[in-house]
Amino acid sequence: MTERSLSRRDLFRLGLVAGSASLATACGWDGGEVPGPRLRRVSRLNDWVGENIFFSPDRLAPEYPVSARTPMRKFPTYSITRPGPPKFADPAGWALEVGGLVRKPMRLTPEMLQALPRVTYTVKHHCVEGWTAIGTWTGVPVSAVAALVEPTDAARYLRFDSFDRGYFNGWDLKSAMHPQTILAYGFNDRPLLPNRGAPLRLYSPVKLGYKMTKYLTAMTFTAERPGGYWEDRGYPWFAGV
Amino acid sequence: MEEDTSSGRRPLVRRHHWLVRVSHWANAVLLVGMIASGLQIYSAFRHFGPRGGPYLPNPWDGEHFPGWARLGGWLGGGINWHFALAWPFVLTGLVYLLYMAFSGEWRSLLFRPRDVPRAWQMQLYYLRLRKEHPPQGKHNALQKLAYTAIFLLGALAVLSGFAIYKPVQLSWLVAAFGGFERVRYWHFWTVWIFIAFTLVHVALVFLVDPASLRAMITGWYRGRFPSHD
Numbered sequence: 001m002t003e004r005s006l007s008r009r010d011l012f013r014l015g016l017v018a019g020s021a022s023l024a025t026a027c028g029w030d031g032g033e034v035p036g037p038r039l040r041r042v043s044r045l046n047d048w049v050g051e052n053i054f055f056s057p058d059r060l061a062p063e064y065p066v067s068a069r070t071p072m073r074k075f076p077t078y079s080i081t082r083p084g085p086p087k088f089a090d091p092a093g094w095a096l097e098v099g100g101l102v103r104k105p106m107r108l109t110p111e112m113l114q115a116l117p118r119v120t121y122t123v124k125h126h127c128v129e130g131w132t133a134i135g136t137w138t139g140v141p142v143s144a145v146a147a148l149v150e151p152t153d154a155a156r157y158l159r160f161d162s163f164d165r166g167y168f169n170g171w172d173l174k175s176a177m178h179p180q181t182i183l184a185y186g187f188n189d190r191p192l193l194p195n196r197g198a199p200l201r202l203y204s205p206v207k208l209g210y211k212m213t214k215y216l217t218a219m220t221f222t223a224e225r226p227g228g229y230w231e232d233r234g235y236p237w238f239a240g241v
Numbered sequence: 242m243e244e245d246t247s248s249g250r251r252p253l254v255r256r257h258h259w260l261v262r263v264s265h266w267a268n269a270v271l272l273v274g275m276i277a278s279g280l281q282i283y284s285a286f287r288h289f290g291p292r293g294g295p296y297l298p299n300p301w302d303g304e305h306f307p308g309w310a311r312l313g314g315w316l317g318g319g320i321n322w323h324f325a326l327a328w329p330f331v332l333t334g335l336v337y338l339l340y341m342a343f344s345g346e347w348r349s350l351l352f353r354p355r356d357v358p359r360a361w362q363m364q365l366y367y368l369r370l371r372k373e374h375p376p377q378g379k380h381n382a383l384q385k386l387a388y389t390a391i392f393l394l395g396a397l398a399v400l401s402g403f404a405i406y407k408p409v410q411l412s413w414l415v416a417a418f419g420g421f422e423r424v425r426y427w428h429f430w431t432v433w434i435f436i437a438f439t440l441v442h443v444a445l446v447f448l449v450d451p452a453s454l455r456a457m458i459t460g461w462y463r464g465r466f467p468s469h470d
Contacts, residue, residue, distance in 0.1 A: 039318075042325040054410040061409045074293030124421070126408060129285035129316065132421055133292045206409050234317030236324075241409045 043236060051238040057174055061205035064122045070133035072188060075125075077195040079164050079214065080229065085194040086164045086215055094199055096183070098145060100220035101155035106148060110185065110199055116140040116148075119182050123205035126241045128230075137203045138186030143177045145219065155221035160202055160213035169202070169213045170226030170237065180205055183216065208239040256379075256453075256462035258344065264337040265457055269439075271333060274326045275398075276432050277312035281319030284311065289426040297426050327402065334395050349379040349470045352389035356382040378470030391438050394431055401428040 079085050088094050096113065099105035122136040142158070151173075158171045175181065184203040185192050192198040197214025204212060210230045231237045257265075287303050290296035313319030341347040352360075359382035365371040367383075375381065380388070404414040404424045418424035446454055452464030462468055 039321045039325055043321045046324045046328070050407065054407045056410070059410065062412060070292055076292065124409075126421075127286070128320070130282065130405075130425060131286045131288075131292045230317070234321055236320070241407055 040234060043234070047236040047238045051172075051240050055175065055206070055238070055240045057178055059206075060180055061123050064124065064134050066122055066136060068134050069122065069188060070135060075133045075135055076127075076131075079195075080167050081165050084164075085198075086162075087194075088163050088199075088215070088217075091199075094217075096200060096216055097218040098149050098220075099218070100159070100222050101152045102221050103150040103152060104148070108145070113140055113183065113185060113200065117144045119180070120186070121180065121205070123180070125205070125209055127209045128235060128239070136186075136188050137182065137184045138189075139182035139184035139200075139203060141179060142181045142183060142202075142219075143179065145183065146177065146221075149221075151221045154223045157222045157225050159218075159220040159222055159226035160216060161218040161220070162213050162215040163217050164215040167213065167215070167229045168226070169211050169228040170222075170231065171211070172225075172238070175204070175207065175238070175240070178204065178206060183219075206240055208235075208241060210235060211239050251463050251465070253461050253463045254468045255460055256456040256468040257460050258340065258346075259460060260336060260340045261346075262457055262460060264333045264340070267329070267333045268337075271326050271330045272435060272439075274312060274322060275330055276435065277310060278319045278322035278326065279429075279432060280306040281311040281313040282316060282323060283429065284319075285316045289429065290422050297422070299426075299429075327399075330395075331399055334392070334399070338392075350385055350388050352382070352385040356385050360386050377466065379466070379468055387438070387442070391435075394434055394438070398428065398431040398435070401425075401431065 077084070094110070096108040097105075098108060117140060118138060119141055120136060120138040122134060125133045125135060127133075156173055158173065158176045159168060160171065161168045171181075181202070181204040184197075184201050185199065187193065187196050192201065197212075197216075200216040201214040202212045202216065211228075225237075228235075228237065231239075283301075284305050287301070287305065288294070288296045289299055289302075296302055311319070313322045341350065359375060359377075362371060362375040363377075363381050363383040366374055400414065401418055401424050404411050404418055405421075405428055408415045408421050408424075415421050415424050418427055450464055450466060452462055456462035456464070456468075
């Protein structure tokens with residue numbers, strides 16, 4: 001009997017939530033101040049559950065033939081800086097700062113990055129907006145860079161910073177160590193262009209596009225979960241596809 | 242048929258279990274929220290097909306839906322609403338399915354091969370090509386067809402939704418729907434079938450059996466049709 005009345009009450013609550021949803025519909029209301037954080041908590045739970053059910057550290061995204069590439073001019077470019085692309089103050093002096101909870105912090109110049117193990121794949125890009133596009137990316141696996149700097153046991157997350165008006169992303173280590181997570185310096189057989197995130201950008205075919213920080217400046221191992229530019233505005237944090 | 246055609250009032254009978262009623266109305270509200278947040282998500286990329294085209298046929302290609310039809314305010318809000326309502330939507334469907342299975346009620350609802358000729362007779366009656374209302378149990382054969390199909394449509398909406406949610410991890414599911422661009426397309430079309438179903442469903446309630454509205458609210462029915470097979 002208790003079980004029955006419990007589920008009845010739960011269903012009633014469900015109706016209340018759904019009721020407010022339909023009310024919101026009528027007003028084109030974005031969730032406002034009150035349900036915003038609650039909605040985000042639900043989203044965060046969903047995102048975490050989805051990641052734990054579906055993500056596998058060694059399942060790879062399918063690769064496509066080069067002939068399947070989306071024509072370059074139809075593959076959208078995007079930056080927070082408008083008009084883009086953002087410019088680095090001292091292009092010749094650019095290097096990636098790798099630090100945080102690591103034993104050997106490093107400054108990696110483009111030459112050093114290109115001397116590291118290289119991965120090239122032709123994969124499908126999934127944008128949160130709902131479009132997809134296929135392109136070829138070349139770069140060094142994040143796991144190879146991690147092996148160089150030796151993260152400590154306390155390191156659980158990675159924070160990627162950029163020179164694109166403070167755009168940044170937080171990643172969990174498991175996703176960052178996925179073999180297809182790379183720091184890309186090449187696109188479609190050529191050096192990465194400024195409108196695609198040059199000199200260096202994060203890439204992964206198992207995440208939504210907004211997780212892939214462009215215009216990288218730093219890669220920092222942390223103990224606390226970093227947020228992210230869009231993640232802090234309400235997009236899912238794991239964003240695995 | 243045990244229809245009471247005498248001048249006296251028809252007996253008041255119990256027609257719907259509370260689980261059926263709660264899941265029915267929860268589903269109605271959740272569906273509104275799912276559709277409205279889905280239309281908000283659609284606003285972010287208003288085409289079906291690879292970036293740059295060619296695009297699949299779509300009467301709303303390139304169009305935004307009006308503000309009153311959207312929930313979430315922007316893409317992030319739409320996504321959060323869509324995902325938050327998705328689980329209750331799935332749960333409601335499962336509760337309903339389990340109730341149907343364990344109560345045996347599925348017998349009066351599931352459309353089976355033997356219902357094909359009965360559905361045809363019912364169609365003839367609605368087209369006024371047959372005078373007598375065909376005999377029926379709790380639901381006529383066309384209703385069984387509609388209620389079976391709409392449940393399958395819900396399952397299709399959920400499966401295509403999962404495929405869009407995890408297109409890489411569920412690549413087999415995406416492939417079954419004909420690729421990522423098409424799975425978005427089918428997911429979008431489920432919306433219009435849901436809306437068409439709802440319009441016809443509501444119209445028929447008032448035209449054919451207004452007493453069924455009370456039955457779906459209170460569970461009690463005083464109408465012209467039997468309440469069990």
